[in-house]
Amino acid sequence: MGQAPPQRIPRQDVVVPDTLPQKLVFAASRGRMSILQDPQHSSDLYTARDSAGNNLLQVTIKYRKKQAFDYILSLADFPLEALNDRRETALVMALATSAEERGFIHRVKRYFAWELIKRGANVHALNSVGHSLLHKSIVYRAHKSALILMRRGVDVNARNSAGDTPLHLLVKSRYSGRSHEQATGLLYHGANPKTPDSQGREVFECALSSEPVVRRLVELVYDYTFDELEQYDLRLECLLQLALIDSPVFERILQLDVEVVVDEDLFEDYFRDLFRIKEKYLRILIERFEDLVVEIIEEGSNEFIFAKAFPVRNSRLVANIDLLLDSTVGHFLVDFFNSLRCCTYYVTWSREVNESRAVEMLLNMLSYGVKVRPSDFLLAYNKFGYGELFKHLLMMDVNFNLSYDSFIVSILPVVISNVTLDIHEIMAKNAASTRVKIDDLFYYFAHPKVRAFMREKATKELLLAKIDKLPRVPLLKEYARDAFRKFFVQRFGIKGPRQFYTLLKVLPIGRPIEEIITFDRMLYHV
Structure with a gap:
């Protein structure tokens, strides 16, 4: 040395x-x-x-x-x-x-x-x-x-001033390559894994609470702790942690005489974990503890804010939502979705999801009775633009209002969805709002009043430059489009976007004209 x-x-x-x-x-x-x-x-x-x-x-x-x-x-x-x-x-x-x-x-x-x-x-x-x-x-x-x-x-079971034995300290400390060897040595020399620490937690629970959780260490401690002939109280967070680390101990421990203990302060965490664990573990939980899963959905979702960061791959989130909706507890999850201001957050939050998968998932959720809200239009548009997801949402009858506390309102999707209002009425309702987004609006409107509104709400120099490039005199196509939409709504007593866009499909008009009416074709290339 x-x-x-x-x-x-x-x-x-x-x-x-x-x-x-x-x-x-x-x-x-x-x-x-x-x-x-x-x-x-x-x-x-x-x-x-x-x-x-x-x-x-x-x-x-x-x-x-x-x-x-x-x-x-x-x-x-x-x-x-x-x-x-x-x-x-x-x-x-x-x-x-x-x-x-x-x-x-x-x-x-x-x-x-x-x-x-x-x-x-x-x-x-x-x-x-x-x-x-x-x-x-x-x-x-x-x-x-x-x-x-x-x-x-x-004495391998001596406690320090904090009430921890050496084995407690080992599983609570940052893992190293020798931790498993040390744990084996402690257990071999008589360390008792059932000794509780100052918080009443045995070594197995401490190992599952460490950061990061080391599966190999958990499985070693499990073998020295549990016996087929005994009855055990197991905290639900420990069971879920076993599922999160994909440990075979999850299924082994459920073969024992186990009473699952719930902490009422952790329902929000339990609820989040339902969407993070693999499907096979979620399926076992529903089969073995259906009433408990219902309680998790009811209690956990009451306090849960899905806008928080959600640390799970989108593919797993999608699969678990599908599984829950298709299970015996599905209607409880539907009630939760319907209590939210926006259901498409589940579909569109992740950068990993593509639009076709988002459409598939949304349609699946709707088939189980999940409701669509105005904020869904805005979120879908902000994520994918005027694409397939947004067009599917247009087929839903939604009571649209322009009051949003947590969303920046993009004007264009409001214009497209609110077929009973024209651009001037929408501008009037948002005149005092500071949460207005005019992106993309200048591709479809050059009306002097609309241009003045856009200049007032523009927050970037690039947007102002685009607005300044608009022609001083709007195209006749713009006036014709707006006049037709207003006439069409009044003539047929149209109340919502589904009726509007469905009837439009049966009119004997060419595809280019239809695209202009539906805002699927830009008028100004600025």
Whole structure:
């Protein structure tokens, strides 16, 4: 093992070595071997102490001086268990970290701990706050030290001041490549996985609550915890976590005598997880715990805001919604969708979804009775533009109003959907609104009043540049289109977009004319 990099000695620790003990402490902190090995000083090596009560062995540990440490440790009968002013032994110091080490024990200090344990240092010592050396070895990943401590008979079930055993600490700590090996060693040497921590959680539950959850570690602890002949209370969040990590323990644990325990404060999390787990696990939950799934949908959806970030692949979200709708609990999910202001959020929120899949999913949701709202038009248009999804929504009779608290209103989809209103009425209703989006409107309108409205609402220079490119005199096609739409609505008493666009299909007009009337064809290329 290489020499540790030199450690800067704090200014307050530098003492002018005007006495022999101070000279020896200075030599130990700087690794001055010529002074330490001077035969004239041999007896004084045992008694010299620094201002904090550290003997020379502790000083070499403090300043990570490996060569000096090896020399002091080789001295016959050097006091390994001497305490400094903080009641710390050399081994306790070796398994502690300084502020500049930031919670990671230096490799040289791991070496110190290993050598001290081999030399017979007291492995049962506690640090100043009552943590055992095994706890510290686990936290600081001193794997060799932890192994030899277990072999020397350290209490593997001792609790630290926070109520955690070494096994608790291991599963709660950031996972490393040796964590599984350490857990195996602890369990082999008698660690009890059923011992609860200060919050009443056994090791299995702690392993499922760690970040990230390590499947291999969970499965190891499961094998040492559960027995076919016993009855268990299992928290629902643990069961869902097993499904989220795709662990075979999910199905194994349900073969036992298990009572699922629900936390009323976690229904929102349970509800979110229904859309995150794989279909096979969701199907098992519905079959085994139908009443519980209903309760999750009813209680969790009441507090759930789907506009929050939803960490799941869209394909899984889509598949799970389809599965839930097609199951015995489907009507409860429909009630939830119908309580929202916008159902197409489920379809269009992810960048991964393509429009054809969004259309398929929306039609499936509608077939189960999910309602469409005005905000769905805006969201579908903002996501895919005037495409297939938006055209399918036009076939729904929607009570359209122009009041939205959480949406920026795009004027063009409002014009297309509100067949009973013309552009001037819509502008009048939105004259005072600051949440208006005029993007795309300049491709269809050049009327002076509409142009003035667009200039007032434009928020980008690029939009203003496009508006300025519009002709001063609108095309006759624009006037003809608007006049026809108004006449058509009045002549046939049309109330909504479905009636309007269905009747339009039977008129003996050419495709180009139809596209102009439906805003499917741009009039101005600016």
